[in-house]
Amino acid sequence: MSASSAAPPTEDAVVLQLPADLGIESVAALKQTLAAQLDAASLTIDATAASRLHAAALQLLAAFCRSRKDAGHATRWSAASASFTDAVRALGLTPMLGFEGVKA
Structure with a gap:
């Protein structure tokens, strides 16, 4: 399954x-949080609260999304803050995150 964007989460x-x-x-705490969800069948990420961003956190999220995609797991984005959206686009991470069509 490929990563989708702005799709509603399923029941599970x-x-x-x-x-x-x-x-x-x-970033270390984020890595632990993400590792716990690496094998979730379906995951929706909400980035509406994200306001202070560092490239390392976005790179970690990109690697996480790529690993989930490679494992056949769906990763969706429900929404994101303008700061998060701008940073993702500025770093060229939109395709890696499956972030196309996500609204700020």
Whole structure:
């Protein structure tokens, strides 16, 4: 399955709310959170709260989404803050995150 964007979660989908602070010092905790969801059959990520961003956090999210896609797991984005959306686009991570069509 390929990653989809802005799709509603299914009944058994996990919804992951990203924190407001995705600074460099929060990447280790984010990695642990993501690792726990790596094998979830369906995952929806909500990035509406994300306001402080570091490239390392976005790179980690991109690697996570790629790993899930390679394993055949669906990853969707419900919504994202303008800051998150702008950073994803500026770094060229839209395709890796499956972020096409996500509205800020």
